[in-house]
Amino acid sequence: MIRVLIVDDSPDVAESISGLLALQGDIVTAGVLHRADGLLEHAASLDPDVILLDLSMPGADPLVTLRELSAKRPSSRVLVCSAYDDDSRRDMAREAGALGYVSKLDDVQAIVQAIRTVARGQAYPD
Numbered sequence: 001m002i003r004v005l006i007v008d009d010s011p012d013v014a015e016s017i018s019g020l021l022a023l024q025g026d027i028v029t030a031g032v033l034h035r036a037d038g039l040l041e042h043a044a045s046l047d048p049d050v051i052l053l054d055l056s057m058p059g060a061d062p063l064v065t066l067r068e069l070s071a072k073r074p075s076s077r078v079l080v081c082s083a084y085d086d087d088s089r090r091d092m093a094r095e096a097g098a099l100g101y102v103s104k105l106d107d108v109q110a111i112v113q114a115i116r117t118v119a120r121g122q123a124y125p126d
Contacts, residue, residue, distance in 0.1 A: 002119045003030035005048035007039060008081070009057040013104065017052065017081075020108050027115060035059035040068055043076055049119045053098070055082045055089065063096050070097025079118045081111065100124030 004021060006029060008014045018029040030048040033039060037059040043051060051069070055062045069076045078100075080093040085103035093101050100123060102114040117124040 002027045002050060002115060003046070003048045004028070004115060005031045005033070005043060005046055005051045007033045007036060007051060007057075007062070008054040009034050010054075013054075017111070020112065021115075024112060027112070036062045036065040039065050040072060043069065043073055049077065050115050051076055051078045052081050052115065053078055055080055055093065056084065063092060066093065066096040066098060077118045077121065079114055079124065 004027060006014045006017055008017070011034065014032045014034065018032060021027045021029050030046045031042060033042055036053070036057055039060070053062055053066065066078055069078060078098045080098045080101045081104055082089060082101070083104045085105065090101045099121070100114050100118045102111050102124065114124040
């Protein structure tokens with residue numbers, strides 16, 4: 001099973017993604033956070049295979065947190081899931097350590113495929 005930690009400030013979005021994952025036979029939600037605050041500690045305790053991270057949230061800057069994750073938990077596989085889908089944000093996320101980037105506007109199968117790809121340690125999109 002692929003364990004996913006969802007980090008999104010919108011409870012509705014997090015619930016929708018968690019519901020989508022529950023329909024998959026090989027993916028489960030390991031936890032849900034609505035802020036990037038404390039993400040390092042939660043990642044250490046929950047040990048998810050993939051961290052699905054929104055880039056626009058109150059509290060700790062998700063990009064700074066992503067850089068910290070990359071430095072302190074290099075085994076963490078982060079997939080950014082954002083409503084903003086432009087090359088500059090994709091580049092910033094990759095430079096900060098994300099293995100993949102998917103738009104919240106993509107169809108649900110693209111998000112599921114991105115999770116599976118990143119869980120295998122492969123970049124998405126390649």
